[in-house]
Amino acid sequence: MITASPGARITHHQMASPADTAPKPADWRQLWRDSLTDAAELLRQLGLEHLHSQLPAGNAGFALRVPRGFLARMQHGDPHDPLLLQVLPSLAELEQPPGFAVDAVGDLDARAAQGVLHKYQGRALLIASGSCAINCRYCFRRHFPYGDEMAAAGQWRQALEHVRQDASISELILSGGDPLALTTAKLEELTRGLADIPHVTRLRIHTRLPVVLPERVDEAFQQWLTALPLQKVVVLHANHANEFDASVDAACTRLRATGATVLNQSVLLRGINDHADTLAALSERLFAAGVLPYYLHQLDRVQGAAHFEVDDSRAQALIEAVRARLPGYLVPKLVREVGGDTAKRPV
Numbered sequence: 001m002i003t004a005s006p007g008a009r010i011t012h013h014q015m016a017s018p019a020d021t022a023p024k025p026a027d028w029r030q031l032w033r034d035s036l037t038d039a040a041e042l043l044r045q046l047g048l049e050h051l052h053s054q055l056p057a058g059n060a061g062f063a064l065r066v067p068r069g070f071l072a073r074m075q076h077g078d079p080h081d082p083l084l085l086q087v088l089p090s091l092a093e094l095e096q097p098p099g100f101a102v103d104a105v106g107d108l109d110a111r112a113a114q115g116v117l118h119k120y121q122g123r124a125l126l127i128a129s130g131s132c133a134i135n136c137r138y139c140f141r142r143h144f145p146y147g148d149e150m151a152a153a154g155q156w157r158q159a160l161e162h163v164r165q166d167a168s169i170s171e172l173i174l175s176g177g178d179p180l181a182l183t184t185a186k187l188e189e190l191t192r193g194l195a196d197i198p199h200v201t202r203l204r205i206h207t208r209l210p211v212v213l214p215e216r217v218d219e220a221f222q223q224w225l226t227a228l229p230l231q232k233v234v235v236l237h238a239n240h241a242n243e244f245d246a247s248v249d250a251a252c253t254r255l256r257a258t259g260a261t262v263l264n265q266s267v268l269l270r271g272i273n274d275h276a277d278t279l280a281a282l283s284e285r286l287f288a289a290g291v292l293p294y295y296l297h298q299l300d301r302v303q304g305a306a307h308f309e310v311d312d313s314r315a316q317a318l319i320e321a322v323r324a325r326l327p328g329y330l331v332p333k334l335v336r337e338v339g340g341d342t343a344k345r346p347v
């Protein structure tokens with residue numbers, strides 16, 4: 001459940017003085033607040049009103065949220081648009097086939113401290129925020145409000161304590177939800193706390209925000225990341241080449257200018273990117289934006305997402321087809337997350 005989006009904290013608008021004519025970059029929190037939350041309006045905006053009767057009641061228990069800039073990248077009038085299908089509630093989500101669970105990846109067992117998942121050697125993952133700027137229908141998060149699990153609670157105290165006590169942790173991973181849903185001030189608080197933990201040498205940020213709301217990569221954020229005295233990795237999440245436009249390209253350029261290595265992970269999704277052409281086009285588009293493909297995930301088997309699943313043999317055939325046509329550095333690793341494993345498992 002998203003209880004407090006960052007946008008909700010904005011209580012007043014900045015007034016531009018008359019002399020101030022240069023257009024100000026849009027404030028990301030304002031854009032966040034302006035997002036679409038009504039499925040009927042989403043359909044109306046795309047000229048797809050006639051699909052209204054196919055919407056599940058109550059959005060099938062997972063709110064709709066779509067930034068308007070992401071909506072603008074959808075094809076008007078196309079009910080199969082690959083961006084639309086990632087966010088539109090569907091009746092198929094109500095199906096309950098066997099094998100699709102609520103805790104599909106065993107996260108509940110890996111909790112090491114408040115908001116900390118410590119499953120893999122050398123890397124601790126912080127559930128930094130429970131919020132996302134977009135709600136993706138295939139996501140495990142639909143069952144995880146993560147209400148009390150935020151690492152950012154209490155000035156990150158518990159999370160930092162866990163990391164301080166374990167010298168084997170060299171990489172801190174911020175995940176969520178979306179860690180960039182936090183304000184830059186909140187991120188500064190974390191990195192101040194890391195200053196006296198010398199065994200942490202890398203900070204990794206897993207975020208979909210630069211893709212779905214690229215204005216989030218603003219000047220203050222850029223300054224924070226640039227000044228960080230750690231190695232930096234940003235792992236984006238895009239599933240289709242159409243998610244990129246000039247504003248996303250610009251956000252990727254700003255990210256790389258901080259000195260961060262920028263990678264991408266995708267989820268293999270039936271009806272959205274399960275064609276070799278589509279996957280190859282995504283890799284090419286990522287590279288054009290200065291981003292390297294990292295992982296292609298097999299879907300987590302979460303309740304409500306079964307209709308997106310691609311079976312393993314097809315997934316392997318797809319990745320082989322991509323391998324046959326692209327340079328090796330543009331072929332993502334096809335993996336699945338298995339509870340109890342020591343790493344993501346190659347498919």
Ligand SMILES: *Cc1c(COP(=O)(O)O)cnc(C)c1O
Pocket residue numbers: 110117118119120123124125173343344
């Ligand atoms: C996926 C994941 C990581 C990172 O794994 P990499 O293979 O290094 O990308 C770390 N911790 C947890 C809990 C994860 O789920």
Ligand code: SF4
Pocket residue numbers: 131132133134135136139140141176177178208237
């Ligand atoms: S965690 Fe990522 S995939 Fe899941 S809803 Fe948020 S942005 Fe989408």
